Amino acid sequence: MVRKLELIDPPFNSTVLDLIIKIDYLRKRELVGSTHPSLFFQLKHLFHILESIGSARIEGNHTTIAEYIDNEVYNNSTNKESIQEIRNNEKAISFIEEVIDSTPINRAFVAELHKIVVKDLEREGSHNPGEYRNHNLEITGSTHSPPDATIVNDLMIELFDFINNIDSEKYDLIKISLAHHRFVWIHPFDNGNGRTVRLLTYAMMIKMGFKVNQGRIINPTAVFCSDRNKYYNALQEADSGSESGLLNWIEYVLSGLSIEIEKVDNLLDYNYVENKIFIPAVKRAEEREVLTKDEAKVLLVAIKNQEFKTSMLNKVYKNKDSVKLSRLVRKLRDRKLLIPVEENSRVYVFSFISNELMRFVMQMLDEEGFLPLKDEI
Ligand SMILES: Nc1ncnc2c1ncn2[C@@H]1O[C@H](COP(=O)(O)OP(=O)(O)OP(=O)(O)O)[C@@H](O)[C@H]1O
Ligand SMILES: [Mg+2]
Structure with missing residues (x-):
């Protein structure tokens, strides 16, 4: 018998309850940061x-960040599977942001995510993009055997009902966590379940x-x-279906x-962004001779002011002629x-997307600890 999917109530003195209160506060807080929207938007792009x-790396995609940046910056067209996989994920993120306000989270939506995620991939692709599996399988590296293919559809219907059921908002975070586990526990697709569920x-x-679209x-x-x-260990604990296993998950x-x-909220604070990210990045680019001394100097003025006009240079360059x-x-x-x-x-902002400064x-x-992976850039 398959366990019924339902919400659980965390005990009042549990860490889960403390976390819900804390995250809920962050959810409601107005986001007014001092970082210029254009700069923040670029940072957001990097985060994507x-x-x-x-997300690709977790299943052994060994593309280094540097390799990916080279692709972005120098447009080295490649059909390498590992790069394609990352592109797919980026497309899926953009797709979500475009449609989420007007699309319910249902089978069609998840099927679309899956299709985008596995597109044009062989090793990490799928035999039936967007379609549920019609055979049984095992998950490499885990002891959980996903349910029989014949009941996948019913279990997914139950999952979408669970997601879309109208419950008190206080359950939102519990719902999100339980839906994540249940999805991969069902393992509806022949491959790409992990990538799809993280997008879900x-x-x-x-x-x-x-408010990801407006700032966070x-x-x-x-x-x-x-x-x-x-x-994997946390998922495995939830596989048991016990209350303590689910609460730990x-x-x-x-x-x-x-x-x-x-x-990530630190990035709304421009003082932080300027001093910890942008200024050191420009200085390093200058050290590595990617920027000349003058170029770095101008960029630092732009960074300091966020919105930059050429006339601002008159203060830093007292004797240089304006044509130069x-x-x-x-x-x-x-x-x-x-x-x-x-x-x-004629007002400019500093930019670091798809150019030589992206790497720095x-x-x-x-x-500053923002990267989810340990890697050489
Ligand atoms: N014990 C478990 N119970 C439920 N789900 C699990 C368990 N262990 C791992 N998983 C999930 O299975 C996913 C792997 O499945 P699959 O290969 O279909 O996804 P993928 O997207 O191709 O790979 P990956 O998630 O490694 O990128 C993991 O990412 C994880 O979400
Ligand atoms: Mg896989």
Whole structure:
């Protein structure tokens, strides 16, 4: 007999309850940060890349971050499976953000996620993208045997009912955690279940009101992918279906989320971003001769002011003629290290997406503990 999927009530004195209260507070808090929206948006983009690399890596995708960045920056077109897998994940994240407000979380939605995730992959692909499996299987590295293929459809119907049932908001985080486990416990697809469920968790978090689109970056992959053994052990505890096993699983998910949310909220504080990420990144790029001394100097002015105008340079360069300064700015603009705040504007912001500085910004994020993976960049 398969255990019925239902909510559980954490004891009042449990860590799970403390975590729910804490994360709920973070969910409701207004997000007004001092980081310029354009800069924050770029950071968010980097996090999506990390998210995708992390999610792919868990099943042995050994693409290094550096390799991926080279692909992004220098457009080395490749059909390498590992890179394709990361691209797929990024597409799935964009898809979620585009449709989530108008799409219910149902079979069609999950099927679409699965299709995007396994697209054009062989080793990590699927024989039936978007379709439930019609054979039984085992999960490598786990002792759990997923239920018989004949009942997968019914179990998935139960899962979507569980997700969409209207319950008090206080259960949202419990629901998210239990849905994650139940999904991979069912293992509806022949492959790609892990990647799909991590995206499902992301989608559910947005639906629950984590304002990712307006400012908060959450990175559920970091929760699940920073330590694969911990993730697998926690899932295994939940497999038993016992109350303590399920509560331990929920505690595992929520403590990861809570750490992640706090860390990422730092990025709204421009003082932090400027001093811990941007300035050191530019200085390192200068040391490595990716930037000349003057280029670095101009970028530092842009970073300090967030919105940059060429006239700001008059203060730092008292004797330089304005033609030379304009040329310097134009070069930085051509290299996309400065981008206009809006089309045709002469006001610029510092940019580090898909250009030579991306790697250095990533390195600083790594040194500040933001990367879900240990890797050389
Ligand atoms: N004991 C377990 N109970 C339920 N699910 C588990 C258990 N152990 C592992 N899993 C899940 O199975 C996933 C692996 O399944 P599958 O190979 O279909 O997914 P994938 O996306 O191809 O791989 P990966 O998740 O490794 O990237 C893991 O990511 C995890 O979510
Ligand atoms: Mg797999």
